[in-house]
Amino acid sequence: MGSGQGAGTGCLKIMLIFFNILFWIFGLGVLAIGIWIKVDKEIANVGEVINLGLSSGSGTDNIENIVDITAWCFIAAGIFAFIVGFFGCCGAIRESQVLLGFYIVCLVLVGCAEIGAGVYVAVRYSTLGDKISDFGSNWVKTEYDDNSVASLGFNYVQLEWCCCGYKNYLDYKGSSYVEDNTRIKDGAWMSYACCMPSETTEDSSDIQPADIEKCENAAIALAAGSNNGTSTDNIDASYQGCDAQFRAQGCEDAVIEWVQERLPIFIGVGCGVAGVQLFIFIIAVCMCVCIKREEKD
Secondary structure (H helix, E strand, O other): OHHHHHHHHHHHHHHHHHHHHHHHHHHHHHHHHHHHHHHOHHHHHHHHHHHHHHOOOOOOOOOOOHHHHHHHHHHHHHHHHHHHHHHHHHHHHHOOHHHHHHHHHHHHHHHHHHHHHHHHHHHHHHHHHHHHHHHHHHHHHHOOOOOOHHHHHHHHHHHHOOOOOOOEHHHHOOOHHHHHOOOOOOOOOOOHHHEOEOOOOOOOOOOOEOOHHHHHHHHHHHHHOOOOOOOOOOOOHHHOOOOOOEOOEOOHHHHHHHHHHHHHHHHHHHHHHHHHHHHHHHHHHHHHHHHHHHHHO
């Protein structure tokens, strides 16, 4: 009987070491995603726009930096996976109930944290589109200034996705930015980020329109044909896409689509890690039971 139990323990030891190595690989993937979120310029700029929608106030002081928080969560989870995996391997090699017990407790805590994070993301994601939509247009009217971090992030979105305003160019109608900006002609509801950029434009902090005259004239003509800003029915193809001098289409759909396209990556990695963790947990518990039985025998 003892020989059978010893063989069983040895098999579980090999499996636990193998799956801990796999767990380390998953942890490395999670760590890499966290670093990617932190350093990727596109994610950082789009994150500023997402933060605007999640802000509880009317200014940028109350912004919940959900992208930054997500990045640090992934980085911390990746590092923690390495630490937990180390204890798991040591416990398996030494056949130590103490180390394996500590390892199991860590897995339970990680699992609870992941479930909590998953519920949080699910709840926040379900209201993400509505919150950004409700807040975005008002922010453009009252807070957009072309200089703040959030404004530069929004400029990046407008330039990269060839759009203007959150819902559309009418977000700039009556905005403090247009009223205070003497560079823009009267009647042109826009920022320079709504214009086709010249080849000299390097980033969202130094925007040079390809032809500011044509862009402003197009914005004025569109505004005049929109019943003084009460209709968007006349935003035809000539005002849409990256070939337009003045891009009047809003950025709302592009922002939400960007989030939806990347969310499966995070969910997939999370589910993969959770599946491996569950299997490792079962193996670790079984090994503890086998070791305890062998000690009794």
